[in-house]
Amino acid sequence: MKQGFDNEKYLRIQSEQIKKRIAQFGDKLYMEFGGKLFDDNHAARVLPGFLPDSKLRMLMQLSDCAEIVQVISALDIEKNKMRGDLGITYDEDILRLRSEFENKGLYVGAVVITHFNGQASAAAFRERLERLGIKVCYHYTIEDYPNNVALIDSEDGFGRNDYVETTRPLVVVTAPGPGSGKMAVCLSQLYQEHKRGVKAGYAKFETFPVWNLPLKHPVNIAYEAATADLNDVNMIDPFHLEAYGKIAVNYNRDIEIFPVLNALFEGIYGENPYKSPTDMGVNMVGFCMSDEDVCCNAARDEIIRRYYNALDTLADTGNNENEVNKIRLILQQAKLTTAYRRTTVAARERKELSGEASSAIELQDGTIITANTSSLLGPSAALLLNATKHLAGIDHSVRLIPEEMIEPIQKMKVSFLHGHNPRLHTDEVLVALAMLSVKDENCKKALEQLPKLDGCQVHSTVMLSEVDRKIFRKLGVGLTCDPVKKD
Numbered sequence: 410m411k412q413g414f415d416n417e418k419y420l421r422i423q424s425e426q427i428k429k430r431i432a433q434f435g436d437k438l439y440m441e442f443g444g445k446l447f448d449d450n451h452a453a454r455v456l457p458g459f460l461p462d463s464k465l466r467m468l469m470q471l472s473d474c475a476e477i478v479q480v481i482s483a484l485d486i487e488k489n490k491m492r493g494d495l496g497i498t499y500d501e502d503i504l505r506l507r508s509e510f511e512n513k514g515l516y517v518g519a520v521v522i523t524h525f526n527g528q529a530s531a532a533a534f535r536e537r538l539e540r541l542g543i544k545v546c547y548h549y550t551i552e553d554y555p556n557n558v559a560l561i562d563s564e565d566g567f568g569r570n571d572y573v574e575t576t577r578p579l580v581v582v583t584a585p586g587p588g589s590g591k592m593a594v595c596l597s598q599l600y601q602e603h604k605r606g607v608k609a610g611y612a613k614f615e616t617f618p619v620w621n622l623p624l625k626h627p628v629n630i631a632y633e634a635a636t637a638d639l640n641d642v643n644m645i646d647p648f649h650l651e652a653y654g655k656i657a658v659n660y661n662r663d664i665e666i667f668p669v670l671n672a673l674f675e676g677i678y679g680e681n682p683y684k685s686p687t688d689m690g691v692n693m694v695g696f697c698m699s700d701e702d703v704c705c706n707a708a709r710d711e712i713i714r715r716y717y718n719a720l721d722t723l724a725d726t727g728n729n730e731n732e733v734n735k736i737r738l739i740l741q742q743a744k745l746t747t748a749y750r751r752t753t754v755a756a757r758e759r760k761e762l763s764g765e766a767s768s769a770i771e772l773q774d775g776t777i778i779t780a781n782t783s784s785l786l787g788p789s790a791a792l793l794l795n796a797t798k799h800l801a802g803i804d805h806s807v808r809l810i811p812e813e814m815i816e817p818i819q820k821m822k823v824s825f826l827h828g829h830n831p832r833l834h835t836d837e838v839l840v841a842l843a844m845l846s847v848k849d850e851n852c853k854k855a856l857e858q859l860p861k862l863d864g865c866q867v868h869s870t871v872m873l874s875e876v877d878r879k880i881f882r883k884l885g886v887g888l889t890c891d892p893v894k895k896d
Contacts, residue, residue, distance in 0.1 A: 410457055411457060411703045412457050412699065412700065413699060413703030415698075415699045416460050416463060418697045419693060419697040420467060422696065424467050427440075427612075427614065430612045430691055431578075431579060433682070434609070434610025436578065436607050436608045437579075437608070437609040437610070439580045439582060439610070439611050440580065440582065440611075440613070441591045441594075441595050442464060442591070443615045444587075444616045445461075445586070446465060447465050447506055448461045448462065448495075449463070451617075451632075452694075454707060454887065455631045455704065455711050456628070456707070472516075475577055475579040476516045477510055477518065478519050478575070478583075479507065479517065479520045479584065480589045480590055481499055481521075481534075481584060481589055482584075482589045482590055483524045483528045485499045485585075485586075485589065486534050487530045487531065490586070493718060499589075500534050503520060518575055518577075519546055519573050520538055520546070521546045521548055521571075521594050522545065523548045523594060524549075524590060525549050525550065526550045544574075546573050547571050548594060549570060555666045555668075558668055567600040567601065570601070572598075572605075573594070573598060582594050582595050592613070592663070593666075595611050596669060599611055599673055613689045613690040613691065616692060618633075619658065619694050620690065621657065621658075621695040622658065627705045627708035629658055630643075630712060630739055631709075631712050634711070636660075637735040638719075638729065642660060642661045644660060644664055645657070646659040648664070648684060649684070649687045649688070658687075659685075659686045659687050659690075663690075667685070667689075670689070710866065710887070712743055714889050716740060717891070718889070720733060720892040721872055724872065724892035725872075750889065751777060751866075752770060752867060753889065755777045756870050759781055760781065760870045765788075766781065766869070766895070767782070767869075768791075768870070769867065770792055770866065772796065772799070772862075778795050778796045778799055785815045786833050787832045789835050789867075789880075790835045790838040792867065793835055797855035800858035801854040801857070802854075803854065809842060809851060809855055810852075818841070819832070834880075835876070835877045835880040835881070842856050843856060863885035864886075865886050865887070866886070866887045868888075868889045868890070868891075870891050871895050872890045872891070873888070874895075
């Protein structure tokens with residue numbers, strides 16, 4: 410796929426800026442990592458060339474002086490909030506990320522459960538973590554946060570929270586996703602450290618929105634679509650404009666919390682080193698786009714992908730109508746329709762011709778391949794076979810998996826496993842291909858094409874099973890589905 414982002418340049422200049430920020434403060438620096446630390450797949454999608462583990466790679470250079478504090482909201486635990494890209498709940502992701510960090514030689518100090526108000530599910534999660542020997546702290550809901558600065562900056566506000574004991578000069582505060590309360594944890598720690606005579610500072614490792622891109626730039630609009638469930642809104646930073654006379658883009662939550670941070674810094678140091686929310690962040694993304702058109706196109710595709718995800722959730726649960734309406738407005742602002750996504754158009758055209766559920770994939774060279782449901786295969790399984798045959802130069806008429814091999818699998822699924830759908834899923838097709846590849850050269854060639862699907866786009870005219878969704882995720886394929894459930 411075409412690259413639009415210079416990742417090596419980003420690693421270099423972002424690292425330089427972080428080191429400068431660390432040197433700016435005294436005993437300790439709390440650095441909030443916006444977005445995902447370990448696998449920032451959103452950034453990788455909208456900035457082709459950005460590596461999902463870029464933040465982690467930078468942090469590993471500072472591993473001797475850094476420790477990680479993980480944050481999770483009790484509200485997210487209570488509603489079993491899921492990571493859409495991985496298909497796991499936030500609480501499970503806390504454990505997954507902790508293991509990943511430790512495997513990379515990084516020290517994880519504690520987990521903070523925020524927005525705690527006695528939720529039984531959060532208390533149970535704390536017990537589970539403590540049984541594993543993990544230190545856990547509660548940070549409580551503060552009435553009228555973030556507007557009641559006097560209450561927040563008091564013993565009944567931040568003073569009520571558990572103090573997170575840290576031992577290293579750089580404390581990285583991260584979470585499975587947005588809205589977890591990372592900034593509030595940092596500010597609470599500044600309050601608590603001051604009480605203990607420790608001079609601590611705060612900074613934010615930021616990625617989105619990109620402060621030096623226009624407010625309505627596709628990359629910034631894509632971030633707004635990604636956080637539509639939180640009702641985040643990108644805004645011109647009024648504090649930055651007043652202080653410097655320059656336009657910078659930030660978002661509502663950082664702008665709303667800035668008076669709190671300002672009051673805290675003035676109480677601790679007598680003055681605030683930051684004149685605006687934008688000043689708080691360290692974000693060099695806007696200086697590292699090597700091909701802006703490529704990034705704009707990828708961002709537009711991401712906006713549409715977020716729209717379909719929201720529609721599918723609405724079809725499944727019926728409880729996110731506000732999110733759907735928000736992204737619908739974002740589409741209008743970006744002057745986009747779903748027809749911009751070529752695979753959407755191709756899949757629907759195939760459905761019109763075949764009368765069956767269909768799918769389409771856009772390959773790295775722009776070629777569109779389609780497939781539809783048959784008596785043997787679902788649309789996604791058929792699509793994988795058609796795409797790998799094309800990439801391997803195998804004639805479309807060649808049957809990679811003989812019918813007589815598929816029928817026993819179908820019988821097992823229906824007769825022995827009591828399934829209702831006899832058609833093969835993507836995982837079953839890939840297993841069959843792998844078995845046949847031992848003696849069949851065409852199957853071997855087709856299987857070897859799978860890495861070429863990384864970064865490709867797929868659309869299905871029906872909602873796929875979780876099995877099929879996981880296979881596409883593992884292949885690195887961007888998937889969208891019409892909000893139509895299978896029969």
